[in-house]
Amino acid sequence: MIKQYLPSTVPSWVKWTPVIILFLFLIMLGFGISIYNHTMDNKRDGFEQSSEIAMEQTALVSVDQVERYHGEEYYHVVTxxxxxxxxxxxxxxxxxxQKPVRLILEKNIMNENEMKNQWKxxxxxxxxxxxxxxxxxxxYLWEIKYIDEQDRYVFDYYNAMNGEKFGNYRLRQSLY
Structure with a gap:
């Protein structure tokens, strides 16, 4: 006698649940990647134009890097x-x-490594x-970001000419 097996008695909704969950996960992943890319594009918005302005209005002939700096005013720092x-x-x-583009040479300020060693x-x-x-x-300021011994996110500002402390912001973490 040949044994015959019963067909699956699992309800159809149980079969489709993993497929639907996977589909929703892929949609959320795609949406997250899209938001990240859009945010990063906005963050770099205007870098190319700032590079061109820096080369036109200063003695720079090549650009290595562009960063953002938000102090009292918003600047693109073109290296x-x-x-x-x-x-x-x-x-x-x-x-x-209306504000002019400013240029400072590395030889006229405190070296990045010297400043970092002083901070350490x-x-x-x-x-x-x-x-x-x-x-x-x-x-001109060096902005150093770090986590201090009390687990606060800290922004320290030092005068780039002489290394004197200019100011700081300390942000403590919330427990909520």
Whole structure:
């Protein structure tokens, strides 16, 4: 006698549930990737134009990098080199086209590594995040971001000419 098996007695909705869940997951993943790409494009919006402005209005002949700096005013900081091969930083104002583009050469400010080493001496147990150049009025600043020993997100600002502390912001984490 041959044994015969019964056909599956699983309801059809149970068969379709994993397919629907997978389909919804793929839609959400695609939507998340789309939002991320759109946000990153907005973040880099105007970098190409700022690079061109920096090369037209300053001594920079090539551009290596463009970053954003939000202090009292919003700037694109264009890092590049001059014809003499010197590294320079052009500050291209955003929003107010009447302000001039400023250029400072690396040799005229405190070196990034020197500034970072000075900071490390004052905060040895801190967790470094990033460092970039900024401007506040007529003062060039090094902005150092890190997590301090009390688990706060900190922005420290140092005068880029002499390394003196200019100010800071400390953001504590919320427990809620």
């Amino acid at each position: 590049g080199t001059t014809e003499d091969g010197e590294k320079g930083f052009a500050f291209v104002p955003q929003g107010d086209q 001496k004052s905060c040895s147990s801190c967790s470094f995040i990033s460092m970039n150049l900024g401007i506040n009025g007529d003062t």
